[in-house]
Amino acid sequence: MWLNGVKMSRVNVNQQKARPKITNPEQIQSPELLAKSNPANTEFANVQFERVGFRYDRESEILRDVSFSLQPGSMTFVTGSSGAGKTTLLKLIYLHMRPSRGLITLFGQDTSQIERRSIPALKRRMGIVLQDFHLIDHLSVFENVALPLRVAGRKRSDYREDVLGLLKWVGLGPRAHALPPTLSGGEKQRAAIARAVIGKPEILIADEPTGNVDDDIGRRLIRLFAELNRLGTTTIIATHNMSLIPDGAHILSIKDGHITGSIHGTDI
């Protein structure tokens, strides 16, 4: 496994200052393509919410007066019980739906002013990981992970090594040719994460990425996100499992559609 030897537990802030112990550094070394990621634009926040509200039709608001910002290179956890509004908040970030009110700024652009035809290009600047993986069953792991590059018009010969390198990094090298139905929950989620980051996104959004895996694998996945964040990717993760959140992380707590707390800790 890619993180064999990395002792995963609830990591405290002081330990986070130093990198976690890696008994076999080669196994966690990020592939070249991620190391070469475009540095995040630091002129403005990647994501900014100002008094954002959301409701379905005439129903009561699911999100109310939500305001926060995600700075480039930050790592944020959105927590709250089931139905608190975490998924809705993430959907608003990755342009799955429009807010009922308020202002959302993405990469410095007011999303209400963005033309529909420009949305796919903006989505390519984001990597999205969903709880149910969203893998295509008839495509191999390799093809699933390569999908964003294929959509972007990259030649197979150009991305083949990148994809294989990333799969190796997330511990799926030997499973590159497998079909998703044959993968375990943890393998599926790592494939989904690999697909989310293969296009070098500026923001990585994960909605309950540990929801379908046990805590041990969940911690390993959180480490994977932390490593990707260390490489410069702004990361936001929604989870209801507080035990998986490393000490010192930036946490947005949501309850009944309100942000009830924003705790800024030390970077992981």
Next chain:
Amino acid sequence: MNYRLTDKAQPLLPYNKKDDQPLFMVLVILAFLAALTLLATASAYRAAASWHDNLAGTVTVQIKTSENTNKAGQDIAEQTKAILDALPYVMTVTILSPKHSKDLLKPWLGDTPLPDDLPLPILLDVKLKPDQVLDINTTVSLLSSAGIRADIDDHSQWDEQINRTTGTARVLSLLALALIIIASIAASIFATRAGLTGQRRLMDVLQQVGAPPTYTARLLSTRFALSGFRAGAIGALAAWLVSVLVGLLFSTSGGFSYFLPGLNLTLADLYLVLAVPIVLALIIAVTSWHTVVKTLFGEIYP
């Protein structure tokens, strides 16, 4: 189950024969009908043109022997021929044999043997010089003054009837083709929507990774267009074979085709048939592309 990693990417859209079969069959039938309509219309046009060419510049002089009892039939015919030959705008005059007259009755009486003493009219086929017109009244008067009572038919009524029939056939064939095109478009839209629903997960993932609607549209429309081309080729080939068989049937049947244009196929007909799968594929490609783009564009940042 594993896939070997090759240099060729796996197709994003899986081929599901069970799901694709109904649309394929519908397209085969539509292509068959379209090709058959085209072939039948082309044949009808050719027959009409041939009839028109045969009739143009000719008149038929009919002399009823019962009304010219004072002379022998052959004498009347020769005298009439001599008078008509002398006219400046007449090129040739041919006295048609009694057998020819009997043959003209076959469509009505079939192959029933006719008695020899049946008072058949004497027929003369008159060919006019190019761009010349025969004045029927003057000619009838001329013959009448020589003691010959004759009817002259310049075939204008028959020609007009052919033109009218051809025009009707043109409208009907265009209507049939329009209906086939509309049916193709409707089938294509239905199949595209079914495809979008059936591949919802794939569509969602493509949207998630930032694929523009045009990318997805290209995937689906290419798949449907290829399917349409194959179905069109099969349908058109079937129509061609049926037309060949019908043509053979016409050529070997006795009285079957007296009033129907024969299905004599030409090289131009083959081009028409070859165009069917191409046009069908184009219609399906454009329709499915438009359907996907419209549907998915509506789903972007709703």
